[in-house]
Amino acid sequence: MTVDVHLGDEQGLDRSRRYLRPVARLQLPDEPDLVHLAVYEWLPQFEAWATGPAICGRSTTQGPLPEGTLVNCNQCAARRPEYEGHFAALVPRQPDAAPAVYDAATLAVLHAMEKAAEKHLDAIRPHNTKRSYANDWALWEELHDWLAERTGQPLPLTAFTKGTLVGFVVWLDTIKLAAPNSIDRRITESPSPRAGSVSKYPKSSP
Numbered sequence: 001m002t003v004d005v006h007l008g009d010e011q012g013l014d015r016s017r018r019y020l021r022p023v024a025r026l027q028l029p030d031e032p033d034l035v036h037l038a039v040y041e042w043l044p045q046f047e048a049w050a051t052g053p054a055i056c057g058r059s060t061t062q063g064p065l066p067e068g069t070l071v072n073c074n075q076c077a078a079r080r081p082e083y084e085g086h087f088a089a090l091v092p093r094q095p096d097a098a099p100a101v102y103d104a105a106t107l108a109v110l111h112a113m114e115k116a117a118e119k120h121l122d123a124i125r126p127h128n129t130k131r132s133y134a135n136d137w138a139l140w141e142e143l144h145d146w147l148a149e150r151t152g153q154p155l156p157l158t159a160f161t162k163g164t165l166v167g168f169v170v171w172l173d174t175i176k177l178a179a180p181n182s183i184d185r186r187i188t189e190s191p192s193p194r195a196g197s198v199s200k201y202p203k204s205s206p
């Protein structure tokens with residue numbers, strides 16, 4: 001079973017806050033059959049939403065159970081108010097002045113932009129990022145071969161101009177029929193293998 005490390009984002013949770021969530025016991029023979037409570041929070045160092053141990057101290061299965069799940073560990077239930085009080089004290093109440101500053105329409109747009117940015121970042125950060133970039137560079141070279149065949153003039157691979165980059169996208173779209181997501185990523189992250197290698201490229205003689 002895999003854990004969805006972005007579940008918290010999908011549920012609209014705030015990465016700067018901590019939540020209490022029901023969690024399942026470890027599937028070990030001597031483990032009492034109880035549903036516990038654990039802190040659920042965003043761990044930036046792992047780029048993941050994760051649950052900690054139960055607040056009663058027991059180890060648990062990673063990931064939250066659905067929010068309504070009945071917590072039947074008495075120790076967890078007993079400590080719940082303490083934790084909730086702790087969170088309230090720890091997390092500065094967001095100045096809910098937001099509605100006074102932004103109207104609903106503005107907030108809706110900001111929210112949509114946040115969501116879109118998250119989706120975009122997810123889309124451009126696949127797990128196989130490196131292989132994908134290597135593949136992009138191979139495609140970039142392939143474009144140059146393709147162009148050279150047609151124009152008789154090989155272009156330097158380091159010529160990142162508006163013309164070559166847009167040409168690359170159009171070529172991918174029309175000739176290579178790439179998926180829209182990968183085109184999007186190629187526009188935002190041009191296929192330079194190393195930063196700084198772009199600077200000078202020879203003027204092509206006519």
Ligand SMILES: [Zn+2]
Nearest residue numbers: 036056073076
């Ligand atoms: Zn417990």
